[in-house]
Amino acid sequence: MNSLKSRLGWGLVAALVVLFVLQAAIIHVSVGNLFRDLMAEQLEHNAEALLAAMSVGPDRSIVLLPSQVDPVFRRPLSGHYFRIEVPGAVLYSRSLWDEDFPVAPPGLYRAVGPEGRPLLIFTRRYIARGLPITISVTDDLAAVARRIRQMQVLAGALSLSFLALLVIVQRAILVHALRPLDRVHQDMAELERGEAARVTEEVPEEILPLVLAFNRLAGSMARRVERSRTSLGNLAHAIKTPLSLIRQATESPELAAATELRQHIEDQAGRIGTLVERELSRARLAGEATPGERLDLERELGALLRAVQAVHRERDIRIDMRIPAGRTFAIDREDFLELFGNLLDNACKWAVGRVRVTVEDGRGLVVAVEDDGPGCPPGELENIARRGVRLDEAAPGHGLGLSIAGDVAESYGGGLSFGRSPELGGFVARVVLPDPADRVHGNPMRGASGAAEAVRGET
Amino acid sequence: MAAVLALALPGVMLPGVLLAPPAWAGDVDHSRVRKLVESGEIRPLAELLRRAQEQHQGELLEAEIEEEGGKLVYEIELLAPNGEVWEVYFDARSGELLKVARED
Numbered sequence: 359m360n361s362l363k364s365r366l367g368w369g370l371v372a373a374l375v376v377l378f379v380l381q382a383a384i385i386h387v388s389v390g391n392l393f394r395d396l397m398a399e400q401l402e403h404n405a406e407a408l409l410a411a412m413s414v415g416p417d418r419s420i421v422l423l424p425s426q427v428d429p430v431f432r433r434p435l436s437g438h439y440f441r442i443e444v445p446g447a448v449l450y451s452r453s454l455w456d457e458d459f460p461v462a463p464p465g466l467y468r469a470v471g472p473e474g475r476p477l478l479i480f481t482r483r484y485i486a487r488g489l490p491i492t493i494s495v496t497d498d499l500a501a502v503a504r505r506i507r508q509m510q511v512l513a514g515a516l517s518l519s520f521l522a523l524l525v526i527v528q529r530a531i532l533v534h535a536l537r538p539l540d541r542v543h544q545d546m547a548e549l550e551r552g553e554a555a556r557v558t559e560e561v562p563e564e565i566l567p568l569v570l571a572f573n574r575l576a577g578s579m580a581r582r583v584e585r586s587r588t589s590l591g592n593l594a595h596a597i598k599t600p601l602s603l604i605r606q607a608t609e610s611p612e613l614a615a616a617t618e619l620r621q622h623i624e625d626q627a628g629r630i631g632t633l634v635e636r637e638l639s640r641a642r643l644a645g646e647a648t649p650g651e652r653l654d655l656e657r658e659l660g661a662l663l664r665a666v667q668a669v670h671r672e673r674d675i676r677i678d679m680r681i682p683a684g685r686t687f688a689i690d691r692e693d694f695l696e697l698f699g700n701l702l703d704n705a706c707k708w709a710v711g712r713v714r715v716t717v718e719d720g721r722g723l724v725v726a727v728e729d730d731g732p733g734c735p736p737g738e739l740e741n742i743a744r745r746g747v748r749l750d751e752a753a754p755g756h757g758l759g760l761s762i763a764g765d766v767a768e769s770y771g772g773g774l775s776f777g778r779s780p781e782l783g784g785f786v787a788r789v790v791l792p793d794p795a796d797r798v799h800g801n802p803m804r805g806a807s808g809a810a811e812a813v814r815g816e817t
Numbered sequence: 818m819a820a821v822l823a824l825a826l827p828g829v830m831l832p833g834v835l836l837a838p839p840a841w842a843g844d845v846d847h848s849r850v851r852k853l854v855e856s857g858e859i860r861p862l863a864e865l866l867r868r869a870q871e872q873h874q875g876e877l878l879e880a881e882i883e884e885e886g887g888k889l890v891y892e893i894e895l896l897a898p899n900g901e902v903w904e905v906y907f908d909a910r911s912g913e914l915l916k917v918a919r920e921d
Contacts, residue, residue, distance in 0.1 A: 456854040
């Protein structure tokens with residue numbers, strides 16, 4: 359029952375059912391009362407007519423004026439009976455024949471009469487012509503009860519159909535009223551896929567505070583990530599200068615004699631440099647936590663190619679791009695530049711004259727970066743792949759780029775693989791990133807823990 | 818008192834009262850019927866009605882007791898569901914079934 363729709367739905371149905379049961383009960387009682395009141399009135403009227411039609415003889419015998427007696431009192435066992443009592447004499451209606459009905463005190467009573475049929479008995483005492491006279495008149499309840507039941511069944515059927523109609527209408531209203539929630543849900547999914555930066559705030563005022571809070575949270579998360587990136591960048595800069603000073607210091611003549619010590623300091627300084635680079639790249643990988651927008655691959659890769667080409671200006675390298683038009687992907691811009699910047703830089707370093715970037719069609723993002731350089735012997739491929747983990751063995755400025763690219767790919771739940779380009783003949787690095795919708799959630803720390811393991815592995 | 822009632826009631830059964838058939842000389846008045854049943858001389862209507870309804874389905878429309886040659890004959894008229902009126906005759910004392918007939 360943890361759904362607003364079912365809670366509201368069942369609540370309203372329950373309220374409606376209670377309402378209708380109550381209404382049915384009221385109808386039931388009031389219809390019964392109405393019939394009884396009408397019958398009581400008729401019975402009283404009959405009793406008074408009998409009182410008017412009767413006279414008592416000198417020997418106290420009861421005489422009725424026949425023309426004023428209703429014929430229903432004549433037909434045997436008709437259910438309409440009377441009994442007139444004066445001290446010393448009783449007169450029964452002909453309809454009672456050889457039967458009788460129970461004696462009841464003055465007022466209105468139900469009783470069982472001849473043939474086991476239910477009767478309504480009205481009894482009243484009169485004083486007329488100097489004598490106490492008791493008149494009891496009855497009416498057949500069976501026929502009336504049948505009619506009351508018919509009315510009640512009709513009312514019940516009407517009530518039930520109204521109830522069903524109301525439930526259907528109420529369902530429709532509910533579905534309509536909760537539609538904005540579906541839209542918010544959709545927006546959140548888009549936000550997660552990086553297609554939107556915030557959830558629409560055109561929502562009913564009841565959920566507006568929630569949406570506003572969510573948007574505030576998304577905004578502050580994005581700002582926080584931005585801030586930590588900036589401060590880590592600042593830290594890197596701050597560390598780089600003292601580090602290069604340390605490196606310069608190792609060149610000093612005082613240390614020329616202590617070759618071993620110098621080597622040691624250089625090694626450790628190099629290691630600190632590597633670690634700083636690595637942690638910096640990791641910090642940039644927080645990408646997934648921010649609600650990023652979708653990047654236009656053609657535009658971004660184009661800009662990147664121009665930048666890389668400018669770096670390798672002195673060498674004449676042609677870079678081809680094969681990208682399906684209009685292709686976008688949800689990835690943090692910095693991560694994207696980090697990933698492909700490193701791959702392209704590596705390719706340009708080794709290429710003789712050609713580099714090719716191919717974005718393949720299909721779900722997720724699959725990109726191959728090829729060059730026409732010497733490539734890599736099959737046995738070495740494994741080593742390069744491993745260097746992604748064992749940074750300290752990487753050739754300076756070389757394996758590190760591939761390693762960083764691998765980290766970025768990994769932080770998006772994807773991976774990097776290497777091989778020989780079938781067409782250009784050189785090295786090929788292939789990036790595979792799954793679609794954000796297919797990504798496994800709840801593991802944003804994977805990149806970070808991987809780094810910790812790598813650091814432990816070195817010591 | 819029976820005499821008084823007997824005196825009073827033929828007036829009730831005037832031909833003018835439409836639902837009631839004319840009271841013939843041989844008819845037994847209903848207050849006498851009550852006394853005859855109470856003294857056990859004739860069978861009660863309820864019993865004969867049940868048996869009449871076994872003979873022919875229908876609602877009780879009218880009941881009469883006539884004296885025919887010293888014999889009390891119970892005539893029970895039934896209104897069948899199809900609208901026909903049937904008459905079932907019993908010997909009022911013994912309860913013996915005498916005749917079942919459609920009313921002419």
